[in-house]
Amino acid sequence: MTLEVISKEMRAVGFDSPGGPDVLTERMMDIPAPGEGDVLIRVLAAGVNRPDALQRAGKYPPPPGASPLPGLEVSGIVVQVGRKVAPDLMGQKVCALANGGGYAEYVVVPAGQCLPVPDGYDMVEAAALPETLFTVWTNLFERAYAVEGDTVLVHGGTSGIGTMAISLCRLFGVKIIVTCGSDDKCKAARDWGATHAINYRTQDFVAEVRELTEGRRCQAVLDMVGGDYVQRNLRCLADDGRHVSIAVLGGSRAEISIAEVMGRRLTLTGSTLRPRSATFKALVADEISAHVWPFVKSGQLRPAMDRIYPLEQAAAAHARMEAGDHFGKIVLKVGEEG
Ligand SMILES: NC(=O)c1ccc[n+]([C@@H]2O[C@H](COP(=O)([O-])OP(=O)(O)OC[C@H]3O[C@@H](n4cnc5c(N)ncnc54)[C@H](OP(=O)(O)O)[C@@H]3O)[C@@H](O)[C@H]2O)c1
Known part of the structure; x- marks a missing residue:
């Protein structure tokens, strides 16, 4: 027709x-x-x-x-x-x-x-x-089960993916901490609605997440960096936290502590759409x-x-x-x- x-x-x-x-x-x-x-x-x-x-x-x-x-x-x-x-x-x-x-x-x-x-x-x-909506929805809300009241960490806060994650988190009552590569990008991410934005070039995001959450850390991390970020991401997770990989911009291999995954019942997953x-x-x-x-x-x-x-x-x-x-x-x- x-x-x-x-x-x-x-x-x-x-x-x-x-x-x-x-x-x-x-x-x-x-x-x-x-x-x-x-x-x-x-x-x-x-x-x-x-x-x-x-x-x-x-x-x-x-x-x-x-x-x-x-x-x-x-x-x-x-x-x-x-x-x-x-x-x-x-x-x-x-x-x-x-x-x-x-x-x-x-x-x-x-x-x-x-x-x-x-x-x-x-x-x-x-x-x-569509692309960022389908990706963030399936990974952050379905694989990582983000729900109202949770706090999540998302890297690339000013990216297409990061800005969609900020928008959805705002709409669904999820607190979102993002990382960005400059102070200007951090300001733009906060203006767009991020709860907090960390300049990863000048601040240690692991320490910042602990401080911003008063030690409670996050229920989920949406990661597009991989490499040596993965172990650091795990340290940003609360017990039973979920780590979702959607890209490996910083490297596809990571060394992580399996003992930490077991001891704190962490979940590592990921997907490509x-x-x-x-x-x-x-x-x-x-x-x-x-x-x-x-x-x-x-x-x-x-x-x-x-x-x-x-x-x-x-x-x-x-x-x-x-x-x-x-x-x-x-x-x-x-x-x-x-
Ligand atoms: N798995 C899937 O189904 C799926 C679907 C769509 C997209 N993706 C992936 O998601 C990522 C974002 O996609 P997009 O279209 O939103 O891209 P984009 O707008 O180009 O964003 C890329 C972001 O990555 C950050 N970045 C790059 N290298 C980095 C590094 N080494 N360390 C930390 N941050 C880094 C940049 O932020 P700074 O400048 O602040 O560093 C930038 O904001 C891409 O890697 C893409 O391949 C995956």
């Missing part, structure tokens, strides 16, 4: 061989065809995420069957639906977790990975929600729809926006992300609503 006349080709941004931001170039490609459980979205905006930069650098290849183009989240209009998809999705404004391919005028996404964008919600902002099945991602979308979407509808949950670039300037967007000066989300503007 098709809504509008769709040409055969689309503009997209991809790369031929891995490298720095400049390997990203514009190209014409065939518009992908939706399978029976998919929708085709005419993309209005695409969020930029660190995993896109890792993919471009050759360090995070797309899973089998996924588009070779970067782009894990989009907003746009459903213009075609597969045979098994409810026809009323047609023409809807949605944001979606994509399995890749978001840096293009059209992308195919499993129908279950779409969420409706409420009237009046900015479509560029909507594109900046991209390779999970469409069934799993649809389940997460359902949970987000039930528990988080009311805050999107009321306008209480909006992403922290850094800069917006046109699709053809994706290389500049990646360069900005890798320079590390951004606060929140970088987004590519792809199309117009009308």
Whole structure:
């Protein structure tokens, strides 16, 4: 079922061989065809995420069957639906977790990975929600069981992930301590809603967490650094605390005290979202729809926006992300609503 006349080709941004931001170039490609459980979205905006930069650098290849183009989240209009998809999705404004391919005028996404964008919600902002929302929800609230009254520690407080974690913690009554690499970033994180922000370059975050919590420490740590942070993170956890790894920016190997894990009943876990099945991602979308979407509808949950670039300037967007000066989300503007 098709809504509008769709040409055969689309503009997209991809790369031929891995490298720095400049390997990203514009190209014409065939518009992908939706399978029976998919929708085709005419993309209005695409969020930029660190995993896109890792993919471009050759360090995070797309899973089998996924588009070779970067782009894990989009907003746009459903213009075609597969045979098994409810026809009323047609023409809807949605944001979606994509399995890749978001840096293009059209992308195919499993129908279950779409969420409706409420009237009046900015479509560029909507594109900046899914990847960090799905990641923080599944890791901090499901794997680490963060609940009202808890205190959690999240590294990268000004990152896309960190700013989403701050927003969700505020909405769900969780105190959040973040770490950042400068005093300016700490101020920005506090202004965004972090309960406390620690400059990890000038302060020992383990000692600070103890002090800020009056010795009680945290119920959970959301970690994107790995390496020698892991043992230090464990020391920030209260007994029965949970440690969730979502990235290893500082190294994938860690030496930890198993005696401490046993003695204080700590849990170490982690996950990567991209390779999970469409069934799993649809389940997460359902949970987000039930528990988080009311805050999107009321306008209480909006992403922290850094800069917006046109699709053809994706290389500049990646360069900005890798320079590390951004606060929140970088987004590519792809199309117009009308
Ligand atoms: N597992 C998953 O499913 C999943 C899904 C999405 C994203 N991720 C990961 O989550 C991380 C954040 O993603 P994003 O898109 O939000 O990226 P981003 O906005 O580029 O943020 C990266 C952050 O990492 C911090 N950082 C980098 N190197 C560090 C180091 N060695 N020590 C401490 N902090 C460091 C930076 O903060 P400072 O400048 O303050 O140091 C920056 O805020 C990425 O590593 C990404 O791959 C994982």
